[in-house]
Amino acid sequence: MxxxxxxxxxxxxxxxxxxxxxxxxxxxxxxxxxxxxxxGIGEPDFDTPWHVRESTVFALExxxxxxxxxxxxxxxxRALARYVQKTFGAEYNPEDEVLxxxxxxxxxxxxxxxxxxxxxxxxxxEPCYVSYRATILFAHGVPLAVETRAEDGFRLxxxxxxxxxxxxxxxxxxxxxxxxxxxxxxxAELEDIAAFAxxxxxxxxxxxxxxxxxxxxxxTSIISLxxxxxxxxxxHGFSKAWAMTGFRLGYACGPAELIEAMMKIHQYTMLCAxxxxxxxxxxxxxxxxxxxxxxxGEYRRRRNFIAAxxxxxxxxxxxxxxxxxxxxxxxxFGLPAKEFAFELLRAEKVAVxxxxxxxxCGEGFVRCAYATGMENIKxxxxxxxxxxxxx
Amino acid sequence: MDELLRxxxxxxxxxxxxxxxxxxxxxxxxxxxxxxxxxxxxIRGYQAILNEDGLxxxxxxxxxxVKVTPQREGGFNTIAERISRFPxxxxxYLMSGTYDLLLFVEGRTLRExxxxxxxxxxxxxGVLSTSTxxxxxxxxxxxxxxxxxxxxxxxxxxP
Numbered sequence: 001m002x003x004x005x006x007x008x009x010x011x012x013x014x015x016x017x018x019x020x021x022x023x024x025x026x027x028x029x030x031x032x033x034x035x036x037x038x039x040g041i042g043e044p045d046f047d048t049p050w051h052v053r054e055s056t057v058f059a060l061e062x063x064x065x066x067x068x069x070x071x072x073x074x075x076x077x078r079a080l081a082r083y084v085q086k087t088f089g090a091e092y093n094p095e096d097e098v099l100x101x102x103x104x105x106x107x108x109x110x111x112x113x114x115x116x117x118x119x120x121x122x123x124x125x126e127p128c129y130v131s132y133r134a135t136i137l138f139a140h141g142v143p144l145a146v147e148t149r150a151e152d153g154f155r156l157x158x159x160x161x162x163x164x165x166x167x168x169x170x171x172x173x174x175x176x177x178x179x180x181x182x183x184x185x186x187x188a189e190l191e192d193i194a195a196f197a198x199x200x201x202x203x204x205x206x207x208x209x210x211x212x213x214x215x216x217x218x219x220t221s222i223i224s225l226x227x228x229x230x231x232x233x234x235x236h237g238f239s240k241a242w243a244m245t246g247f248r249l250g251y252a253c254g255p256a257e258l259i260e261a262m263m264k265i266h267q268y269t270m271l272c273a274x275x276x277x278x279x280x281x282x283x284x285x286x287x288x289x290x291x292x293x294x295x296x297g298e299y300r301r302r303r304n305f306i307a308a309x310x311x312x313x314x315x316x317x318x319x320x321x322x323x324x325x326x327x328x329x330x331x332x333f334g335l336p337a338k339e340f341a342f343e344l345l346r347a348e349k350v351a352v353x354x355x356x357x358x359x360x361c362g363e364g365f366v367r368c369a370y371a372t373g374m375e376n377i378k379x380x381x382x383x384x385x386x387x388x389x390x391x
Numbered sequence: 392m393d394e395l396l397r398x399x400x401x402x403x404x405x406x407x408x409x410x411x412x413x414x415x416x417x418x419x420x421x422x423x424x425x426x427x428x429x430x431x432x433x434i435r436g437y438q439a440i441l442n443e444d445g446l447x448x449x450x451x452x453x454x455x456x457v458k459v460t461p462q463r464e465g466g467f468n469t470i471a472e473r474i475s476r477f478p479x480x481x482x483x484y485l486m487s488g489t490y491d492l493l494l495f496v497e498g499r500t501l502r503e504x505x506x507x508x509x510x511x512x513x514x515x516x517g518v519l520s521t522s523t524x525x526x527x528x529x530x531x532x533x534x535x536x537x538x539x540x541x542x543x544x545x546x547x548x549x550p
Contacts, residue, residue, distance in 0.1 A: 027548040040548035130550040179550075301398065301413035308412035351548055374402075378409065 014137055021130045022357035026341065030351050037380045039368040040351040042179060044243035044324070046298075049291045052242065052284045059279035068275050070267045071259075072100025072251070076278050079285040084253055087288075088211065088234065089224030092253040099259050099266060100273045100281075104209050104237045104250035105131060106266070111205050111233045111252060112139035114261035115171055123164060124173035125156050126359030127180050127327070129207070132173060133359075144169065147361040150318050150329060154183035158192040165200055172202045174222060177210035180358045180367035181327040182303075182320025187220045194225045203258075204232040209250075210323040212241035212292050215300040219322070223253075230255055233262075240323075241292050242284045247277040299324050302370040302377055309381040313388065324371045327355065331364035333391045341366055348383035395424055396433070403437045442537045444529055452481075452497050452526040453504045456490040457512070458519040467491060470517045479507050490522070501525065 008016065023040075030036055047053075071077060077094035085091050092098050101107040108131070112122065118140040124132050126145045136143040144164050148154040161172070174193070176185045185193070197204050204222060211219045223229045237250030252262060266272075284291065306326050310317040317328035330340045337354035344350050344366075353369075355362025370377055398410055407425070411418040428434040443450065462469045467485050471492055475483045482495040494512075498504035508523055529537050 021550065023548055023550050027546065030547045036547060038547045041545050042549045043545055045543070045545070297394070297397070301394070304415045305409065305412045308415070353548060357550075374413075 014140070018134050018137055022338075023130060023353060026351070026353060026357070029342070030345065033345070033349060036345070036349045036351050037372075037376050037383070038351040039370070039372065039377075039380055040353045041369050041371055042325075043245040043371060044240060044295065045372050046243040046295050048243050048247075048280075049284065051286070052244065052280050052291075055283040056276055056280040059276055064275045064279045066275060068100075068272045068278055070263055070272055071096075071098065072273060073275075073278050073282070076100060076282045076285075077251075079282055080251055080253070083285050083288065084223075084234065084236070088208065088219075088221040088236075090221070090229040090234070090253070093256070096256040097253055097259050099252045099263055100278060101237075101250045101252060101266065102270055102273050103239065103248045104207055104235045105135075106270065107233075107235045107237075107250045107252040107262075108132075108205065108207060109135050109138070110262040110265050111235070111254075111258075112136055112141060112171070113265050114258065115139075115203055115205075116141040119168065120171070121166060121169040122171040122173060123161060123169055123202070125160075125175070125178075127154070127178075127355055127362040127365070128175055128358055129179050130357060132175075141171070142168070145359060145361075147359070148181070148183065149361075150316070150327075150365070153318050153321075154178060154181035154327070155185055155189055156193060157189075158196045161193070161196050165196075165202075169200065169202060171205060172197050173205045173207070175207040175209075177208075177214055177219065177322025179210065179323050180325050180353070180355065180362070181318070182323050182325045183318075184214055184217070184219070184321035186217065187225075190220055190222050191225060194222055194228050197231065198227055202231070204228065205235065206232055207235045209235070209237055209240050211236060212288075213296060213299060213324060214322040215296070215303055216321055233258055238281050238284055241288070241295070243295070244277075244280065244284065247274070247280055249273055249277040249281050299370065302374060305374070306368065306370050306377060306381065309385075313381075313385045315384075315388065324369055326368045326370065327365050328368065329364055330366055330388075333388060337363055337366055344384070344387050348387045350380045350383050350387070393424075395421065396428070399425070399434070440533050440535050442529070444537065449499045450497060451499070451501055451504055452495060453508075454524045454526060455494040455496055455508065455512070456486075456522040456524075457492040457494060458521075459491045460517045460519060461491075462517065470515070473515065474512065477507070477511060479504075479511075 077098040080098050081092045081094040112135055116139045121142045121144050122136045123144045125148050133143045146160045146164055148156055206222050208221055223232050223234050233252055233254040235252050238244040310328050315328045317326055320326050337356050341352050341354040352366040355365030407421040408418040410421045459470045461467050479496050480494050481497050484493045486493050496504055508521055513521055
């Protein structure tokens with residue numbers, strides 16, 4: 001061999017052809033700068049509740065350092081089934097309908113790989129979390145993006161789905177409350193979507209990681225609607241509501257056959273989620289209303305503040321109802337979203353994420369996370385106002 | 392509790408305009424409601440939360456457990472109010488358990504606090520006994536940790 005070995009050609013073509021996350025370039029630039037106020041962080045600024053951290057240390061001392069069963073500790077699955085029943089409104093058998101995973105990301109990957117044959121289509125709505133399209137492609141599926149719009153409050157409608165569905169469509173993916181738009185679907189709107197899924201005989205994968213974080217009305221889960229539990233894989237985890245991102249702990253609930261299929265992949269690739277994180281999750285479920293209640297109140301005040309600040313400066317922003325993101329339109333300033341974000345960063349050292357990182361229809365928008373302290377948000381809004389005042 | 396009070400407890404210096412934005416009400420309404428709370432005596436003052444350990448002050452704080460005899464009329468209130476009037480007493484609480492009143496007493500030196508206890512507090516009619524503990528270091532006051540927080544270790548941009 002002459003050393004001209006081309007490794008690029010050896011890489012799986014699907015992997016090779018998927019661009020890396022649009023957030024990555026931005027992150028690389030931000031890390032070179034000092035004194036940046038970041039509204040670009042998709043994780044809570046709150047500390048993990050102390051009782052959770054303290055009991056994780058105790059679990060470590062007690063020796064929770066071995067494998068758990070593939071599905072996860074049974075006492076955790078029992079607690080999860082109770083929590084899901086109480087909070088999201090459907091019953092699951094902890095013995096075979098709950099699977100503990102390494103974050104919702106793994107659960108989503110498992111669900112898609114368990115369901116899709118090459119060429120099966122997956123309907124999902126954009127703007128959406130950065131991984132959805134890539135995860136569908138890695139599972140050899142065909143992504144069908146449905147574009148949601150600011151004028152609809154970034155909600156999904158049946159008409160949008162009907163326009164895209166084909167006989168090859170197998171799965172519908174939902175994410176409400178939504179990252180990056182903060183959109184929420186109410187019960188009546190979800191009933192339309194549920195009817196669509198039933199009539200087209202689709203399996204629904206619903207990522208409800210932000211389910212606890214709604215500010216005006218309680219969250220409705222599609223699993224609570226008639227007939228939906230039996231065709232839905234429900235995904236949830238501890239990252240957002242308990243500020244436990246680094247624990248990497250999520251879970252899936254669904255009909256036993258689907259959970260069994262997901263468990264097989266999980267068993268051969270991951271074996272089990274971290275035992276320590278599972279112990280932490282069990283503790284987190286001990287008093288969720290106390291841990292989450294405080295945070296929700298604070299997020300609501302920040303949401304109100306940031307929405308009022310954008311209104312004050314004449315920037316259009318649909319009213320975010322959940323998660324911790326505002327998604328204002330910056331189209332009128334004449335720059336593509338990515339350039340707007342770069343300029344704002346260079347001129348005022350405020351980091352926001354260009355909407356295009358979340359799908360092509362995010363053009364003209366930027367995502368501003370309010371998972372940062374009120375002082376930062378106030379300063380960031382002042383700088384944002386200064387930045388746009390000359391434009 | 393009223394969310395307005397919760398915000399003031401976090402930052403009493405927050406502008407009424409900003410509080411209005413957080414609550415979704417006009418700034419004028421915030422001003423009016425705060426004035427009402429002040430007039431009704433719900434809000435009794437505004438103070439800075441200091442990290443006094445860093446100031447090198449000549450100051451000691453003692454926590455004093457006091458056993459008292461309740462009065463025939465007025466119960467614990469008469470004696471508690473009487474003790475509270477001493478400017479050395481910064482806080483006073485009626486407690487359940489093995490003693491009755493818990494006092495926070497401040498002085499310039501240990502000797503000064505000891506003198507307060509032996510010359511002012513103990514001789515009061517109704518005071519049965521006292522137990523004095525001196526504070527060595529403050530880790531947290533009014534919900535605020537006094538020592539440098541760990542820096543934000545989150546990635547600056549994440550999905």
